[in-house]
Structure formats: structure tokens, C-alpha cells
Amino acid sequence: MTSLLSIHGLKKRFDERVLLDIPALTLELGSAYLLTGVNGSGKTTLLRILAGLEPAEIAASAFHGQSISLSPYPKELRDAIVYVHQQPVLFSTSLEKNIGYGLRARGVGNAEIKKQVGEAMAWAGVAHLRDHDPATLSGGEKQRIALARAKVLKPRLLLLDEPTANLDEAAKAQVAALIPAFVQEGGSILIVSHDHQLIDLPNITWMTLKEGNILFPSGA
Ligand SMILES: Nc1ncnc2c1ncn2[C@@H]1O[C@H](COP(=O)(O)OP(=O)(O)O)[C@@H](O)[C@H]1O
Ligand SMILES: [Mg+2]
Structure with missing residues (x-):
């Protein structure tokens, strides 16, 4: 089976400190992964590297089995990989515009944006918040809007x-x-989380970031 994304020899240094030193990480197609690790172990940094928001030394990587470089971060990955921040920032405009922002940036037409945003709002259970100022929403509402936007x-x-x-x-x-x-x-x-509601999702593969490397505690 061809993997979605595989990375070999990932190293991340901040000055003298080697934060991440991961010999190999492979994410399969249509699979769910849960990453845990103590505070400061580098979980956010790893996600940011995968999303092209943070540079790292990477010996080799492949996307859908094709060799690809993460530096400069290619459009193909920018389109395929979406990072949702722990505390998502919403723009001070309508919810529809917030959710449709990425589609607009991709040049999708207005009618199609409206349709997809409507579907995403219904899915995320935020349609009733349509006329609210994003700044007044709760953390949970913001997170669901960020998921709809993704x-x-x-x-x-x-x-x-x-x-x-x-x-x-x-x-x-x-x-x-x-x-x-x-x-x-x-x-x-x-998903980076310590939350049991997420950890218990079916067919989720656990990973732990420890001393800079990824371990699979379940032996998966
Ligand atoms: N830009 C940076 N410069 C220097 N150190 C950083 C930078 N970003 C993160 N770090 C350090 O890297 C470590 C891992 O951070 P982070 O990836 O946020 O960990 P986690 O998400 O697991 O809590 C922390 O010690 C943090 O201070
Ligand atoms: Mg973090």
C-alpha cells in the first residue's frame, strides 16, 4: 500500500538544542493518529513542520509514494495538509467569510463557496451562530468553526x-x-491530545513523542 506521507531523518534544532530527531515517520492513507507527549516535547513543532510553517532538516520525504521536498514547501502539500491551531484565530468578519476564507484563496467561485460553507456550518453545528461576531464565541464554538474552515x-x-x-x-x-x-x-x-474522548476514537494509532523521537507504545 502506498503511504500518504513518509519522512526520513527529520531533525529540528533550536540553536544548540536538538528538539526532534525522528529517523522515520509514516502516515498511511485514511488513517487516524493520536500523538501524546509531555509539555515541551515538541508536538506543536512537529505539526508545524509537517504543515510547512517551521523549517527542519529532512533527509527524504515522499507524498503518495512520490519523492517530495518540504523546503521550499510545495503547493501540492499546502493544498493537502491543513493545520488547525490550538486556539484558532477567527477574522473579525462573518462566520461564512471565516469558513470560506481558504476556498476563496484557492479561487473557488462564490456560488460553490456558499454551498460548501453552508454544508460545513451544518456539519459543525454552527449554523445558528451565523450572525454572531466571532470575537464573542466560546472556545468550543471557535474550535468547531476552525474545523469547518479546515x-x-x-x-x-x-x-x-x-x-x-x-x-x-x-x-x-x-x-x-x-x-x-x-x-x-x-x-x-x-491529533495532538491527552483527551480520552479523542484517544478512544476507533482505529486510532497512538504515538508518543519522547526525547525527540516518535514511539508507538501499542507496538503498532
Ligand atoms: N521558535 C522557537 N525558538 C526556540 N525554541 C522554541 C521555539 N519554538 C518552540 N521552542 C521550544 O521547543 C520546545 C517544544 O515546543 P512545542 O513544540 O511547543 O512543544 P509541545 O507542543 O510538545 O508542548 C519547547 O521547549 C519550546 O520552548
Ligand atoms: Mg503544543
């Missing part, structure tokens, strides 16, 4: 950085409930 881009790989941190139990459950849809639609997902 979903309309149909990422092949979605990177979620602690999507349920700082949410109350009800909001956590609402966010967690959205996640299986990504994998059912054929995308892969890599």
Missing part, C-alpha cells in the same frame, strides 16, 4: 493541535464527535 479544504491530512484543551466536557464531546467524519471521507488525521 474541512471545506478537503485535506488529505488534517493536523489538530490539542483541539479540546481548555473546553468544558460538553464542548469536548461536540468537537470529538466531528472528527470521525474526516477519516470516513478518506482523509488522514493526526
